Amino acid sequence: xxxxxxxxxxxxxxxxxxxxxxxxxxxxxxxxxxxxxxxxxxxxxxxxxxxxxxxxxxxxxxxxxxxxxxxxxxxxxxxxxxxxxxxxxxx
Numbered sequence: 134x135x136x137x138x139x140x141x142x143x144x145x146x147x148x149x150x151x152x153x154x155x156x157x158x159x160x161x162x163x164x165x166x167x168x169x170x171x172x173x174x175x176x177x178x179x180x181x182x183x184x185x186x187x188x189x190x191x192x193x194x195x196x197x198x199x200x201x202x203x204x205x206x207x208x209x210x211x212x213x214x215x216x217x218x219x220x221x222x223x224x
Contacts, residue, residue: 168205175199176197178195
C-alpha cells in the first residue's frame with residue numbers, strides 16, 4: 134500500500150515556468166507526467182489559504198491538484214531477474 138501522495142509541488146521557486154500567470158497564460162509550460170494516463174480529477178483554486186504558524190510569515194497553501202490514473206505493467210523478464218537475484222545468496 135502506498136502512503137503519502139507521490140506528487141510534486143509546483144511553485145515560483147520549484148518550477149516557475151509551470152506556474153500559470155493571468156497576465157501571460159500563453160507563456161506557461163504545460164505539466165508533463167511520467168506515464169500516459171487519464172485525468173480523473175482536478176481542482177484549481179484561485180486563492181491560497183494563509184496558515185498562521187510560528188515563523189516570520191504565514192505559510193500559504195493551495196488545494197489545487199491533478200489526479201492522473203495510469204497503469205504500470207512491469208517487464209516480466211525484469212521481474213524474473215530480480216526474483217532470481219533474491220534467491221542467490223552471497224557466499
